[in-house]
Amino acid sequence: MADYRELERGALEEEYSSVLSDYNRHKAANLSLDMSRGKPDRCQLDLSQAMLGVIDSPADCLSETGLDCRNYGLLDGIPEAKRLFADLLDLQPEELIVCGNSSLNIMYDTVVRCMLYGSDRETGPWGMGEKIRFLCPAPGYDRHFAICESLGIEMIPVAMTPTGPDMDEVERLTASDPAIKGIWCVPKYSNPEGVTYSDETVRRFAALKPAASDFRIFWDNAYIVHDLYDEGDRLLNLPALVRGTPNEDMVYEFASTSKITFPGSGVSVIASSRKNIEYIKSIMTVQTIGCDKLNMLRHVKFFGGVEGIYRHMKRHAAIIRPKFEAVLSAFDRELAPLGVASWTKPRGGYFISLNTLPGCARRVYDLMKEAGVTMTAVGAAFPYGRDPLDSNLRIAPTYPSLEEVKAATEVLVTAVKLASLEQYLGRPARA
């Protein structure tokens, strides 16, 4: 195989008809695969099956304080769950609230709370007349962007780099525009690129001087322990960095066990300064009497402590890692020589980000769909669903089996080749 950019038209034509016949062969196989969402595979879920049995008798349902977790009470979570998450996040139990099964829901609630009540007692609600803006490092997590779009918050894209968001832009924009109230970050193994923010990036976040005194960093640490290799990426602890500084109240950190135990039945957490946590609790107490404490207890008893989580995540990695490697080795083998695509090589998280030639991503998506493989919607990783280059594809290799990932990746490299050749040859995309 040769670099497409160096091929003459005749050779391109020849390659095209060969790739087209490959593609038609794949299509004839009638695949039905889903690589669209970051869902764990069934055998990852089996790893946590024993968690469902750790609470049985009424005595099992007591918290270490003697509180009956079956009954009402305890807005911020049981103490042992707070301690487990404090260990996981390397923070103090007073700096967090343990919540229900969805960290997305806490993020949504946090934005809504700022809009209706304000981010603290002193400044007013965000939504008082003026336009609100959020910085959105892109590509990023589509569900973050959906929250902004749904609530009418204007999104300003900021480019992602291999060390995190373009911090020059982040500093410049936050310093100059008081309507910018927040920024979405997935700082470790970012969705979809798998980038971990560098120490310098995190330190610059800690030292931001935003024009809005009620500016907040939404630090979605969704992949905090989701390493694929024994030596994981290392992320600086932003909430700890700002503790005791004038920016102490600027950070909301989120995490969950959705991709540690069960996506539908995990436990989530919000962490922030003590002042913010007290303020959040003062509003949350109107909203609910408390979250599911029995499920918190299940998690605590199942893991024993944070070391139990670390051990558990190695078992996840053993299942996921071969899938990532299958995708990456196919890309290296099939695409690298051609000069028609680039991709990230994450050492954790749930996604690989593939960049095609500009203007080819939608075509690849359609070709995949036609061949029975569902990919994440093109543009999903960008604010308003608009990828300005039509180049980015998010690959979620965890849900299908290893064999299915291999099969889907074979189709994918063929589709990337075909779309690239169509572009080079100026061929109109077929219907």
Place this chain on the structure above:
Amino acid sequence: MADYRELERGALEEEYSSVLSDYNRHKAANLSLDMSRGKPDRCQLDLSQAMLGVIDSPADCLSETGLDCRNYGLLDGIPEAKRLFADLLDLQPEELIVCGNSSLNIMYDTVVRCMLYGSDRETGPWGMGEKIRFLCPAPGYDRHFAICESLGIEMIPVAMTPTGPDMDEVERLTASDPAIKGIWCVPKYSNPEGVTYSDETVRRFAALKPAASDFRIFWDNAYIVHDLYDEGDRLLNLPALVRGTPNEDMVYEFASTSKITFPGSGVSVIASSRKNIEYIKSIMTVQTIGCDKLNMLRHVKFFGGVEGIYRHMKRHAAIIRPKFEAVLSAFDRELAPLGVASWTKPRGGYFISLNTLPGCARRVYDLMKEAGVTMTAVGAAFPYGRDPLDSNLRIAPTYPSLEEVKAATEVLVTAVKLASLEQYLGRPARA
């Protein structure tokens, strides 16, 4: 014992010193009891203990459709849970969404959704500049009122009668004021009086002609199957009554298993017109990927069907009923002859409402506190915590044991006598 109203001053003085010595005796007993909240007793929770064991193997975690309930997905709940709640509410599965552990949280979210997005796609958000008002039948549920107060919604009290809210007032106010966007109702075994709305009341709700086209009835059916006796009160089905009428979209019904299985780990539901449910889902999908499906499955497997819930509630009643009866028989015996108080005699729910002489409720609360019994805060059952007559006390007899309920009620009748005598004698309340 004689009617205090007929006693001469000398006899009142004599009674006073006798009651005071009773009270001091109670105080010396150093009780520590809590009758403040509608919490189930521990042995009620034990009734549902087996529910925690019904899901064990991975195969147990599959919904009837084959969907793995451990994983992401299914925003509106698993089909078998929707069917169970549809049977419970006597509605269609398409008319409801099964949610997480807190119906209070759904109510809060529902008000917030109306404020930020509007109650439908056509009318605007409730919060656009103009003042919003809610009708609040009083006495009522303090947490409903806390939602309004927290969100800056003005509360207009409407008197409760033995057949429900004063419907003349409800009709008059909703018809004349377009700023009135909602009303809070606990239509069966109301909190705190235990009143079940009469058929006429429910029919008048169904036929309301509110000035605000986006007016909504918040029908919190918290005690839908919480009968104390085999023959429970019968409530007309408001969502079914409005179905197919111009008021079809006017009702949100809420329910939960908080007081059926576990208060901390139950399942909740919102029901409304199909149009409203579709609209709610279109916004909820931004908020979360879905609620805890494993817990829904636990409930379905534990109960088998709605008949299982009915059987289960009889076991609850067997525990609770003697506590209600202990309170009521003490009132009948000790207070009825004196003419200083009136109370409700609920046939279900979690509360008894006691009305003292005007101006005595706070004094009774303080006397109880001094004697080691925590009652619900005085005024809690009224908007802004203000009982205009200082007369109402909410009694929650479920949480303490039967012996404790008897002991606390003895103190309570003594405190009511003492406060009444202080008032008749013009004695200043002691420090």
